[in-house]
Amino acid sequence: MSQPTIESILHERRVFTPPADFAQQAHIKSLDEYQQLYDRAKANPAKFWEELAIKELHWFEKWHTVLDWQPPNARWFDGGKINISYNCLDRHLTTWRKNKAALIWEGEPGDSRTLTYAQLHREVCQFANALKHLGVQKGDVVGVYMPMIPEAAIAMLACARIGAAHTVVFGGFSAEALRDRLNDGNAKLIITADGGWRKDAIVPLKEQVDKALADGAAPTVQHVLVVERTKQGVTMEPGRDHWWHEVQPTVSAHCPAEPMDSEDMLFILYTSGSTGKPKGVVHTTGGYNLYTHITTKWVFDLQETDVYWCTADVGWITGHSYIVYGPLSNGATTLMYEGAPRASNPGCFWDVVEKYGVTVFYTAPTAIRAFIKMGDQHPQARDLSSLRLLGTVGEPINPESWMWYQKVIGGDRCPIVDTWWQTETGGHMITSLPGAVPTKPGSATLPFPGILADVVDLEGNPVSDHEGGYLVVRHPWPGMMRTVYGDPDRFRRTYWEHIAPVDGQSLYFAGDGARKDEDGYFWIMGRVDDVISVSGHRLGTMEIESALVSHPAVAEAAVVGRPDDLKGEEVVAFVTLEGAIAPSDDLIKTLKQHVVTEIGALARPGEIRFSDALPKTRSGKIMRRLLRAIAAGEDVSGDTSTLEDRSVLDKLRTGG
Numbered sequence: 001m002s003q004p005t006i007e008s009i010l011h012e013r014r015v016f017t018p019p020a021d022f023a024q025q026a027h028i029k030s031l032d033e034y035q036q037l038y039d040r041a042k043a044n045p046a047k048f049w050e051e052l053a054i055k056e057l058h059w060f061e062k063w064h065t066v067l068d069w070q071p072p073n074a075r076w077f078d079g080g081k082i083n084i085s086y087n088c089l090d091r092h093l094t095t096w097r098k099n100k101a102a103l104i105w106e107g108e109p110g111d112s113r114t115l116t117y118a119q120l121h122r123e124v125c126q127f128a129n130a131l132k133h134l135g136v137q138k139g140d141v142v143g144v145y146m147p148m149i150p151e152a153a154i155a156m157l158a159c160a161r162i163g164a165a166h167t168v169v170f171g172g173f174s175a176e177a178l179r180d181r182l183n184d185g186n187a188k189l190i191i192t193a194d195g196g197w198r199k200d201a202i203v204p205l206k207e208q209v210d211k212a213l214a215d216g217a218a219p220t221v222q223h224v225l226v227v228e229r230t231k232q233g234v235t236m237e238p239g240r241d242h243w244w245h246e247v248q249p250t251v252s253a254h255c256p257a258e259p260m261d262s263e264d265m266l267f268i269l270y271t272s273g274s275t276g277k278p279k280g281v282v283h284t285t286g287g288y289n290l291y292t293h294i295t296t297k298w299v300f301d302l303q304e305t306d307v308y309w310c311t312a313d314v315g316w317i318t319g320h321s322y323i324v325y326g327p328l329s330n331g332a333t334t335l336m337y338e339g340a341p342r343a344s345n346p347g348c349f350w351d352v353v354e355k356y357g358v359t360v361f362y363t364a365p366t367a368i369r370a371f372i373k374m375g376d377q378h379p380q381a382r383d384l385s386s387l388r389l390l391g392t393v394g395e396p397i398n399p400e401s402w403m404w405y406q407k408v409i410g411g412d413r414c415p416i417v418d419t420w421w422q423t424e425t426g427g428h429m430i431t432s433l434p435g436a437v438p439t440k441p442g443s444a445t446l447p448f449p450g451i452l453a454d455v456v457d458l459e460g461n462p463v464s465d466h467e468g469g470y471l472v473v474r475h476p477w478p479g480m481m482r483t484v485y486g487d488p489d490r491f492r493r494t495y496w497e498h499i500a501p502v503d504g505q506s507l508y509f510a511g512d513g514a515r516k517d518e519d520g521y522f523w524i525m526g527r528v529d530d531v532i533s534v535s536g537h538r539l540g541t542m543e544i545e546s547a548l549v550s551h552p553a554v555a556e557a558a559v560v561g562r563p564d565d566l567k568g569e570e571v572v573a574f575v576t577l578e579g580a581i582a583p584s585d586d587l588i589k590t591l592k593q594h595v596v597t598e599i600g601a602l603a604r605p606g607e608i609r610f611s612d613a614l615p616k617t618r619s620g621k622i623m624r625r626l627l628r629a630i631a632a633g634e635d636v637s638g639d640t641s642t643l644e645d646r647s648v649l650d651k652l653r654t655g656g
C-alpha cells in the first residue's frame with residue numbers, strides 16, 4: 001500500500017459522520033458545538049485559554065498575564081505557579097481516583113505491572129528524592145535514556161516534581177547521538193536501564209551510556225541512575241553509577257511538588273531539522289500542561305472508565321504528551337507497552353487490547369501499514385470489541401489504510417482521529433473531535449479550537465481551495481515550543497521568518513505543505529524541507545549526510561527519501577568516495593553500519609549508491625529534487641536546466 005498521492009486524496013470523497021451514540025456521550029457533541037468553541041476561541045483567545053486554565057488545572061498561584069506575545073516569544077500564564085507532576089498525581093489522590101489504575105504496563109516478554117495513582121505518586125516521590133540525593137536541583141537538566149518501562153514515566157514526573165528539566169533521548173539512538181544531546185543540554189545526570197526488550201532482543205542501554213560518557217566526553221554528567229530491567233549484567237562505575245533499586249529503600253516517599261513558574265522549562269526534546277544539528281525544542285510548564293490536558297480530553301474524548309493506549313515511545317513527543325502528561329493530568333488510565341509487533345508475535349498489539357479491554361487506541365500510519373501486511377487474521381482472532389475510538393499520528397495516512405483501520409480494527413464502529421501536530425507544537429493542532437467533526441479518510445480535518453491554522457504562499461497570502469501551500473499558524477497557543485535550547489536565533493529563523501509577516505504578524509511555519517478543501521478541511525502533504533520520515537521517525541537528511549562524510553572513505557554525500565510502502569520513506573544515500581578508494585559491497589555495509597553508529601538504527605540507509613560526482617546547480621548546490629526523482633526511479637531527463645554537468649546525471653541514472 002503506497003503513500004498518499006495528490007491524485008489519491010484529490011479524489012477522496014468519502015465522509016463519515018460521528019456515530020450518534022458516540023456523539024451523545026462525548027465532551028464535544030456536535031459540529032455546531034465545535035464551531036461555537038472555535039469561534040469563541042478565535043474571537044478572544046486569551047479569555048478562552050484562561051477559562052480552561054482555571055477550570056482544568058491546579059495552580060499554586062494565579063498568573064498576572066494570560067499571554068505576553070512579543071513575536072516569536074510567547075509567555076503564557078505569566079506569574080502563575082504550577083507543577084505538572086502535582087496535576088498528574090497529587091490532585092487525584094483526594095478523589096476516588098487514588099486507587100484507580102494510573103499506569104498499566106505490559107512488558108515484551110509478557111511480564112506486567114499496574115500502578116494506581118497512589119502507587120505512582122509514591123514511586124515518583126521516591127525517585128525525585130533519589131535525584132535530589134544525587135545532587136540534582138531545580139533548574140538542572142537530566143537525561144533520560146530508557147526502555148518503555150514504568151520507570152521512564154516515573155523519571156519524567158520525578159524531574160518535573162523537583163523542577164529539573166528532562167531531556168529524553170529515544171533508546172534507539174546511538175551512543176554518539178546520546179552524547180551530543182547530553183552535551184547540548186548540559187545534562188547533570190542520566191537515568192537509564194541495564195537494557196530494554198525490543199523485538200525479542202535486549203537493547204543494551206547502559207552499555208551505550210558508558211560509551212557516550214567514556215573518556216570524559218560528556219563532562220557535565222556526574223551520575224548515572226540505573227533501573228534494573230533485563231539483568232544481563234552491566235558494569236557499574238563506582239561513585240558515578242547507582243542502581244535505582246539500591247537507592248530506593250534509602251530515600252523518603254515524601255516529596256512535595258516544587259511550585260514552578262508557569263514559564264519554567266519543563267523539558268528539552270531534540271528533533272531533526274533541515275540542518276545537520278538536531279534542535280533542542282524547549283517546552284515550558286503551565287502552557288504545555290494545559291494544552292496537553294485539554295487536547296487529550298477532547299480529542300480522545302476521555303471518559304473516566306477508558307483504558308487508553310498510545311503505542312508511541314516516550315522518547316518522542318507523542319510519548320511525552322499522550323502517554324504521560326496529557327492522560328495523567330486527566331486522571332486517566334494510560335497503558336504502556338514495551339514491545340513492538342514482530343515476526344514471533346504479529347498479533348501482540350491485539351493481545352494487549354484484548355487483555356486490558358483497551359478503549360482508545362492511538363498509533364502511527366507506519367504501524368497500520370505493517371498490520372495490513374501481516375494479515376487480517378491477527379486482529380480477527382482477538383476480541384477488539386472494547387475499542388471505541390482510534391487515532392493516528394506521525395505521517396499522512398493513505399485513505400485505503402484509513403479504511404482498513406476503521407473496518408478491521410474499529411469494526412466500523414469507532415471514529416478515527418487523524419491528528420496533525422509536531423514536537424514543536426506540544427500537542428494536537430489539526431484533528432477531528434470525534435463526537436463532533438465528520439471525518440474524511442486521509443484528512444486531519446479541522447483545527448483544534450484556539451488554533452488559527454491556514455495554508456498560505458511564501459508571501460503569507462492564503463491560497464485558494466485545493467491549491468497546495470505552506471501550513472502555518474497565525475496566533476500563539478499555550479503548548480507551542482518556546483525556543484531552541486541555547487539558540488534563540490535559530491528558533492526565530494527556523495519557524496518565524498520563512499513566511500513573510502502579514503500585517504506585522506509573524507506566522508509560525510514548521511515545514512509542512514498542505515491544502516484545504518471547500519469544507520475547510522486540511523490535507524497534509526508532508527514536509528517541504530529536507531526532513532524525511534522513516535517509519536514515522538523524523539530525520540534530517542543533513543544529519544545523515546554529516547554522519548556519512550565523517551567516515552574517512554567518503555568525500556561527499558547527499559541523502560534523500562524514497563517512497564516506501566511500509567516505512568513511508570526510506571533513506572537513499574548518494575556517495576562520492578575519496579581519491580583512490582573503490583566502491584564495493586563491503587564498503588556499502590561499512591557505511592550503513594557507520595550511520596547506525598553515528599545516529600542509530602532508525603537512520604540506516606536502505607540503499608547507498610556510489611557516484612563520481614553529485615548533480616549540482618551552477619552555484620554549487622546539490623540538486624536534491626533531482627536525486628529524489630532518481631532514487632524513486634522517475635524520468636528526470638527533461639528537468640535539468642540548471643544542472644552543471646549533464647554527464648553526472650547519466651551516470652547516476654545508470655547507477656554508475
Ligand code: PRX
Pocket residue numbers: 271317318392393394395396397418419420421422423424444510511512524526527537538
Ligand atoms: O510532517 C508532519 C508529520 O510529522 C511531523 C512532525 O514530526 P514530529 O515532530 O516527530 O512529531 C510527530 C508526532 C506529532 C509533521 O511536521 N505529521 C505528524 N502528524 C501527522 C503528520 N503528517 C500528516 N498527518 C498527520 N496526522
